Amino acid sequence: MNDAPSNNTKAMTRVTHKPVAERRAVVVRFCGDSGDGMQVAGAQLTYTSALAGNDIATFPDFPAEIRAPRGTLAGVSGFQIQFAADEVLTPGDEVDALVAMNPAALKTNVSWLKPGATVIVDDDAFDDRGLRHAGYDANPLEDGSLEGFDVLRAPVTSLTKEAVAETGLGRKDAERCRNFFALGLVYWLFGRDMQPTLDSIEAKFGEAEGGAVAAGARKALNAGWSYGETTEALERSYIVPAAKLPPGRYRNLTGNEALVLGLIAAARLSNKTVFYAAYPITPASDILHHLARQRAQGVRTFQAEDEIASVTACIGAAFGGAMAVTGSSGPGIALKAEALGLAVMLELPMIVIDVQRGGPSTGLPTKPEQTDLLLAMFGRSGEAPMPVLAPAGPGDCFDTMIEAWRIATRLMTPVMVLSDAFTANGAEPWRVPELSELERIPVTHPETPPEDGPFKPYSRDEMLARPWAVPGTPGLEHRIGGLEKKDGTGNISYDPANHQHMTDTRARKVENAQALIPDLEVFGPETGDVLVLGWGGTFGACREAVQIARTEGLSVAHAQLRHLNPFPKNMRDILGNYRHVLVPELNSGQLSAVIRARLEVPARSLSKVQGRPFTVHEILTRIRELCAGETTA
Amino acid sequence: MNDAPSNNTKAMTRVTHKPVAERRAVVVRFCGDSGDGMQVAGAQLTYTSALAGNDIATFPDFPAEIRAPRGTLAGVSGFQIQFAADEVLTPGDEVDALVAMNPAALKTNVSWLKPGATVIVDDDAFDDRGLRHAGYDANPLEDGSLEGFDVLRAPVTSLTKEAVAETGLGRKDAERCRNFFALGLVYWLFGRDMQPTLDSIEAKFGEAEGGAVAAGARKALNAGWSYGETTEALERSYIVPAAKLPPGRYRNLTGNEALVLGLIAAARLSNKTVFYAAYPITPASDILHHLARQRAQGVRTFQAEDEIASVTACIGAAFGGAMAVTGSSGPGIALKAEALGLAVMLELPMIVIDVQRGGPSTGLPTKPEQTDLLLAMFGRSGEAPMPVLAPAGPGDCFDTMIEAWRIATRLMTPVMVLSDAFTANGAEPWRVPELSELERIPVTHPETPPEDGPFKPYSRDEMLARPWAVPGTPGLEHRIGGLEKKDGTGNISYDPANHQHMTDTRARKVENAQALIPDLEVFGPETGDVLVLGWGGTFGACREAVQIARTEGLSVAHAQLRHLNPFPKNMRDILGNYRHVLVPELNSGQLSAVIRARLEVPARSLSKVQGRPFTVHEILTRIRELCAGETTA
Amino acid sequence: MNKPDIIPEPMPADYATDQEVRWCPGCGDFAVLNQMRKVLASIKAKRENTVFISGIGCASRFPYYLDTYGLHGIHGRAPAIATGLKRMRPELDVWVVTGDGDGLSIGVGHLVHALRRNVNVKILLFNNRVYGLTKGQFSPTSFPGQISRSTPFGSVLEPLNALTTAIAANASFVARAVDTQADTLSEVLHRAAAHKGSVFVEIYQNCHVFNDGVFEYAKDKKTRADHVVELADGQPMVFGANRDKGLRQKGFGLEVVSLGDGVTEGDLVVHDEQAAEPTLAHLLAAMRHPEMPEAIGVLRAVERPTQNELMGKGDAPMKTQEEADRDLETLLKGKDSWVVE
Amino acid sequence: MNKPDIIPEPMPADYATDQEVRWCPGCGDFAVLNQMRKVLASIKAKRENTVFISGIGCASRFPYYLDTYGLHGIHGRAPAIATGLKRMRPELDVWVVTGDGDGLSIGVGHLVHALRRNVNVKILLFNNRVYGLTKGQFSPTSFPGQISRSTPFGSVLEPLNALTTAIAANASFVARAVDTQADTLSEVLHRAAAHKGSVFVEIYQNCHVFNDGVFEYAKDKKTRADHVVELADGQPMVFGANRDKGLRQKGFGLEVVSLGDGVTEGDLVVHDEQAAEPTLAHLLAAMRHPEMPEAIGVLRAVERPTQNELMGKGDAPMKTQEEADRDLETLLKGKDSWVVE
Numbered sequence A, B: 001m002n003d004a005p006s007n008n009t010k011a012m013t014r015v016t017h018k019p020v021a022e023r024r025a026v027v028v029r030f031c032g033d034s035g036d037g038m039q040v041a042g043a044q045l046t047y048t049s050a051l052a053g054n055d056i057a058t059f060p061d062f063p064a065e066i067r068a069p070r071g072t073l074a075g076v077s078g079f080q081i082q083f084a085a086d087e088v089l090t091p092g093d094e095v096d097a098l099v100a101m102n103p104a105a106l107k108t109n110v111s112w113l114k115p116g117a118t119v120i121v122d123d124d125a126f127d128d129r130g131l132r133h134a135g136y137d138a139n140p141l142e143d144g145s146l147e148g149f150d151v152l153r154a155p156v157t158s159l160t161k162e163a164v165a166e167t168g169l170g171r172k173d174a175e176r177c178r179n180f181f182a183l184g185l186v187y188w189l190f191g192r193d194m195q196p197t198l199d200s201i202e203a204k205f206g207e208a209e210g211g212a213v214a215a216g217a218r219k220a221l222n223a224g225w226s227y228g229e230t231t232e233a234l235e236r237s238y239i240v241p242a243a244k245l246p247p248g249r250y251r252n253l254t255g256n257e258a259l260v261l262g263l264i265a266a267a268r269l270s271n272k273t274v275f276y277a278a279y280p281i282t283p284a285s286d287i288l289h290h291l292a293r294q295r296a297q298g299v300r301t302f303q304a305e306d307e308i309a310s311v312t313a314c315i316g317a318a319f320g321g322a323m324a325v326t327g328s329s330g331p332g333i334a335l336k337a338e339a340l341g342l343a344v345m346l347e348l349p350m351i352v353i354d355v356q357r358g359g360p361s362t363g364l365p366t367k368p369e370q371t372d373l374l375l376a377m378f379g380r381s382g383e384a385p386m387p388v389l390a391p392a393g394p395g396d397c398f399d400t401m402i403e404a405w406r407i408a409t410r411l412m413t414p415v416m417v418l419s420d421a422f423t424a425n426g427a428e429p430w431r432v433p434e435l436s437e438l439e440r441i442p443v444t445h446p447e448t449p450p451e452d453g454p455f456k457p458y459s460r461d462e463m464l465a466r467p468w469a470v471p472g473t474p475g476l477e478h479r480i481g482g483l484e485k486k487d488g489t490g491n492i493s494y495d496p497a498n499h500q501h502m503t504d505t506r507a508r509k510v511e512n513a514q515a516l517i518p519d520l521e522v523f524g525p526e527t528g529d530v531l532v533l534g535w536g537g538t539f540g541a542c543r544e545a546v547q548i549a550r551t552e553g554l555s556v557a558h559a560q561l562r563h564l565n566p567f568p569k570n571m572r573d574i575l576g577n578y579r580h581v582l583v584p585e586l587n588s589g590q591l592s593a594v595i596r597a598r599l600e601v602p603a604r605s606l607s608k609v610q611g612r613p614f615t616v617h618e619i620l621t622r623i624r625e626l627c628a629g630e631t632t633a
Numbered sequence C, D: 001m002n003k004p005d006i007i008p009e010p011m012p013a014d015y016a017t018d019q020e021v022r023w024c025p026g027c028g029d030f031a032v033l034n035q036m037r038k039v040l041a042s043i044k045a046k047r048e049n050t051v052f053i054s055g056i057g058c059a060s061r062f063p064y065y066l067d068t069y070g071l072h073g074i075h076g077r078a079p080a081i082a083t084g085l086k087r088m089r090p091e092l093d094v095w096v097v098t099g100d101g102d103g104l105s106i107g108v109g110h111l112v113h114a115l116r117r118n119v120n121v122k123i124l125l126f127n128n129r130v131y132g133l134t135k136g137q138f139s140p141t142s143f144p145g146q147i148s149r150s151t152p153f154g155s156v157l158e159p160l161n162a163l164t165t166a167i168a169a170n171a172s173f174v175a176r177a178v179d180t181q182a183d184t185l186s187e188v189l190h191r192a193a194a195h196k197g198s199v200f201v202e203i204y205q206n207c208h209v210f211n212d213g214v215f216e217y218a219k220d221k222k223t224r225a226d227h228v229v230e231l232a233d234g235q236p237m238v239f240g241a242n243r244d245k246g247l248r249q250k251g252f253g254l255e256v257v258s259l260g261d262g263v264t265e266g267d268l269v270v271h272d273e274q275a276a277e278p279t280l281a282h283l284l285a286a287m288r289h290p291e292m293p294e295a296i297g298v299l300r301a302v303e304r305p306t307q308n309e310l311m312g313k314g315d316a317p318m319k320t321q322e323e324a325d326r327d328l329e330t331l332l333k334g335k336d337s338w339v340v341e
């Protein structure tokens, strides 16, 4: 696809003849079986909405990391998008329009519906078999259980088959076009331009089966649109005006995609080569997949035999002067703990990415959680501190990678980055920066031996960083290892005073990151009743809740903490300015505990451990309670 | 050796003719090369002191886990003992009598000396070679640097050789008897009965080299004693009267030995078999070594291929109904993290022992530290809490194991126990309990399927423990795993509400341990200026410091926290009764951070990370400062 | 659930749980599961004495579908879990189910050591030459050129051979079967169940979604006979649709020969499962399609003492409670205690 | 330190650091270290381009004593560390030093995969059949009956064979040497240095303190010749103090024969380091004292593409800063961006 919707296939701007109503924001959710192509439909709607100038946020809700028989509850895959004429911060708490391709999808998603929402179902799929698979005793379309919703029973399967009949596609392939039918219907409902998707179909399926697949998809899309236009059940369509985004070039990115771009950019800015060593694990695997495609950018990926090999390979690569990065999720991060202790001891730069998922153990492998914070901070033997960062949403993953590498190289330390399944898979429009906007990351390697005696691998600069001398440099031969070492020479030392000194030095060095990171910024009043202190992927829900609360006149502000270790310099001061500090977090209260331990500010957690992101409503409710003085936490 | 000093070899109670002075407490430290048998000498002095009715505490100070050339600083091995007529809580801050077998030993140990201390050196070892190895420019025995000490230059090597000449031992073997010469001299100095050691020599060397080794050791011991009696440099010997210990049968045990006995006792009390799976690592290896010898007690040991295999083998054994135990030190505990998450999820009982050493990474492998507390508490992915206990000294290791197993089985949870190199290798007299004093640990396995439906492996009793149904039981077939599961049935569940419920349940279950553990006990006033809150191996130093401070009239109390997770019920109340809560800990402030996070009590750490235990003096100084109002921490 | 404990004439269905089987339609795992249930029924396995232990992966969901005891472990560690269980409960029949990633990548160390120790557990490695559960990365058994999500330009590495790895670890029973080839799979599973010592079975398993058809040569009824040699102990190694080809020794190796033209079955290598040295097993294991036919069946089956036999010798005999209490008291007292009065 | 960077005629001492060597007197590690320094001097190794990487154990302290670059890693992971370094810095000469516990117990998975990938690093495994650093527990290469601190009643398990493990992992260079047997050790190290691809060398190393004399049969000048067979490529396998014994093929195995009485060198197996199949190497590796002579020297040395060759093909060519910047901008912009004005 090109920069702008191209018109190299026959232009087909179709215009509705029914009335059109305006909406400021709409939440659409596609759901169906894993094989129903819901992610594809979602991605297309996202793209066309972005082109229409809306602000957007999306959240794919994958089934758990298991196979499930077709049509069962466990196999339901969902994709939610919010597009709006105003700033969008979350994929939305509640759904305005649900597309359910089968009974199981309806059953597992009905709880998301806003009162009065539009529910589009494939009527053909609500047969006995489908209902039984979903565990319905009666047909929900008929037993009145959907009262209060605007239900559209579209015979998606049969109409799709009809539409694609002439392409000569087999039954299976024909049925695979159902998602395009549904998409066409949604396009009609929200007045979307179909051209970009038609182009995309062309680009993706092109000549497959002699063009029949592309033709089928195209026809299904059009048939869906036409169905919307003709069915009497739909009286009007809706239009969501373009939002006012800061000018610039945009693209839609998931967190994992942004993270990959950030890594490549950081390498470029520091004149380094990315070495990414990892072992596949949901939801971090995509980082490996995306990077593996970027060989032309100099990226080298290494799928190791396990997580321990991947992090130790990074240690080797970092010793060799590369930009070493490893990524995993909770169970794999736990396995890396011992080696990360070595990395701390060696004082080599490295980025460690933890895309958090539901735990403990195998847990809920596809679901978001923020339960690895304490693991990231303290999950190593001995006193082994390292900086910890958490991106505040998909786009921020880009900047976080650059920042992580800046800190890692400036301080010679591994840096941990905490993403999560929600951030990693969620997408939002991202303004593409010019290279000139990005600050270079100066990295130097000593090249000649000191004049005044032997090279000291553990000598330190004003930030307490040691020199990054790499093999291949004559005269700087040295040996490092995991035993305690004398500051300066790096020779093994069991001297008690030196051990205390080194322990303190490693801690102070990490604290020095405070000088490299920005102050904590507050959105809203400088003092007040409540400060909502979010971290990581909760950004959108926190901000939106605070925005709403402020329109209600509540005295509440929001700050999103991207730097979990060390905290920004001004953090204690800021927290002290509010009667309550509320920390919404997808764990049992980990950040609030660290805040109480470190800053002695009585922060309180709004805790949720359900494998789901926060809704705006949940946070808002708590804000209201706190402002009303009900402090029952 | 028998219960009491036997007299099956020729009795030789030798009596000094020089004056004898009385002392209440004496600290002796042997030091020499790793090959000099200092640990043997120390153990013998410990035993005879115990038989003499003294209270004692010992601390072997091993060289780091490396070989070092003979005579060098890195190779020095030390053994310190305090024996006294009163209660003894630590091996002593300062040494009254130092035995240094070579210049390196003197150099590395001179800092331990009390002003006026007696220093016994092997004069023969202070030759050019020895001095050079130790890095001395001048002979410290002659350059006045030992002024203020009472230095005895005994020609230990030559006198030993002379003494053993007639045994026909070769030069090397003869020199190996030097430690017995030194020991004999110390026996003279402190009026020790030589018989137990003579018996012990017999038992240990017996027929080796046709009895020559035993004869040599015996002769050297006697020669040492005689040298003390005849040398003019020693004017008097000392006697330390017997202490008043509670009546009973005693033996001297290191922490690791006590821990092993505790495990075997816990197995017996619960009618179980110990399965100990481990991978060697200093300072935990001795647990494996001791247990491997106890096959007759039903113990089964398994040296696994690595730490991960050892903990997962424990999971298998626990599933099978065994008393599964694994032990390691920091780096190995880190490696077990992922599997411990599974153990938490499976809700199987298990004991995990971390004998902490200096970190991070390989660190200072033989040195004590308490830097794994946060790792033990939080070093797993997801929300994976488990009870954490820490024995307060060597003898307490016994009780801690029994308690750990009681908690593990009552709550169906892995339990982490934090020992440390100081506790593990240090020894103290331990009162041998009668079996009748020990409470049985009731463990049941369901044996028949429920009447009213399928067996529910995740049903819960009032403490939230699930049933421990073991393979081999007909009708209770079930499957468990690391994915989140529905409470009750244990079937895999991705239900958000269930995940929250299970997360909360796992946390509440661990909290329920509060009902199984005693309240925190305070030694000293119930309110006051300072509460010294120690944990784990710092017990002796904390208690002694508080005892001294109280004799100085300071308002200070002591409590030793054995239960780090959950805290005892009354802990917050107790902490609130003092102006300051001082937490001496061999880390950078880990427990104090947890206290601030959990109890919101502004506890302050007295932190030390030097690979060395606290001295009484260090804690006392801080107590005095706090009482004087200087709160500069 | 709550089925009768002793099943007089058990049926495969008696070993099924009420959990929905969650593999993709067309997955080879189904065939193996069905065969396993049949074999359990055929050997009248007691459900309560049978335990399935697995790691993580599609294959590793096996235990959920068998109404025996089961433990779905963590990635790569099933052999170690099984080792601990078997050490303490020798009377149980313990099976391990693992995948090519689970068993040969992250878990190869545990696999090797369990085999070396001859732990009496039966390890089934479902080899689909891909990471199924994590959606299609290459695995240690993937072939050069395999396009996967982590090798978009094709994998470049030589694969690890599951069987030679097991043989080098001194496995006492080594076999290979194919998911849908019911007869050999059944035979191999029966033999596995009966073997005393560690069992290692590689099962070629089709991943319909991420690596479809990779074993087609060994599955397809028409071509199979020309591409695999089915082993029979004591029998010459004949193969081919017309049983007209065979394996003949050539130096320290094997070569394919056509029967006839003076070459007879008598010239062929005779299979010997119990050879003193595992050389033949190594050679058979190393044969790779398409250059050579691949060996299916039991490559090696020797008797050597199991971990439990070796370690069990030192296990204490059962004691009465009183004896045990007394022994403990003696231990606690130790040899060098003293009495304070 | 700060020795001249280019050593015109380097001496072994040029490769020594100022750190005191900390092994027990009598430890076999000294001999290997001395030999290593000699070999480095002999091949005129550039100190700055040479890297020694190790795990944890007595042997693993090796890097501290060589004035090259060095990394003393964590237990068992040295092959993985080396793999990462070598991938990014192909021009460096990377050596790995490991022990029998480090390399074959906790680290066997990494070892196997580094060999399989043919990572161009030289792995030296010091086999003393015991855990030295942790003071004397049995190791995966200990023999049944070995009394150790963790097996007070004697170990019962069969050992893992380092060489067959390496061969099964498809190692391209496999050799064995003895610490104090300077000539073969030197030869093997020279060959190792020259080999392209992963090198695996097992070095029999005496632990004077915890397992003294375990290799005496292969070390003792008087008996050695009867207990080891020194391999020479293309030569028949003769051994014995009087060179009167040899190895002859018997079926798929080897047997010891006495020369004379009609048996001539021509009847013996001729060593072939580059045999297509590693069968002979397996057989040689498996020979165990006292039943058989043990093989010393290079068992196998074949050429196959290294990890860097295979993976390196896809590495991007060097770009100018401007080109690289431009490429990055194109990447950031992506294929489906839009402009908001």
Ligand SMILES: Cc1ncc(C[n+]2csc(CCOP(=O)(O)OP(=O)(O)O)c2C)c(N)n1
Binding pocket: A279, A280, A281, A282, A307, A331, A332, A335, A362, B338, C056, C057, C058, C059, C060, C074, C075, C098, C099, C100, C101, C102, C103, C126, C128, C130, C131, C132, C133, C134, C139
């Ligand atoms: C410690 C850890 N690392 C990674 C993963 C992710 N993971 C799950 S299964 C799997 C590999 C599956 O491949 P295989 O073993 O071949 O089984 P298959 O799915 O093909 O049957 C991986 C990498 C995990 N669950 N745990």
Ligand SMILES: Cc1ncc(C[n+]2csc(CCOP(=O)(O)OP(=O)(O)O)c2C)c(N)n1
Binding pocket: A338, B279, B280, B281, B282, B307, B331, B332, B335, B362, D056, D057, D058, D059, D060, D074, D075, D098, D099, D100, D101, D102, D103, D126, D128, D130, D131, D132, D133, D134, D139
């Ligand atoms: C993760 C971890 N586990 C265990 C140890 C303890 N440890 C250090 S060296 C070693 C084994 C040493 O044996 P080997 O590899 O044979 O080397 P050797 O000392 O005999 O040369 C062990 C178990 C460790 N340092 N780290």
Ligand code: SF4
Binding pocket: A067, C022, C023, C024, C026, C027, C028, C029, C058, C059, C128, C132, C133, C206, C207, C208, C209, C210
């Ligand atoms: S991904 Fe492959 S192996 Fe996994 S269930 Fe589907 S077909 Fe089977």
Ligand code: SF4
Binding pocket: B067, D022, D023, D024, D026, D027, D028, D029, D058, D059, D128, D132, D133, D206, D207, D208, D209, D210
């Ligand atoms: S313990 Fe053994 S291997 Fe280690 S240094 Fe001493 S002799 Fe060498």
Ligand SMILES: [Mg+2]
Binding pocket: C057, C099, C100, C101, C126, C127, C128, C129, C130, C131, C132, C139
């Ligand atoms: Mg697989």
Ligand SMILES: [Mg+2]
Binding pocket: D057, D099, D100, D101, D126, D127, D128, D129, D130, D131, D132, D139
């Ligand atoms: Mg060893």
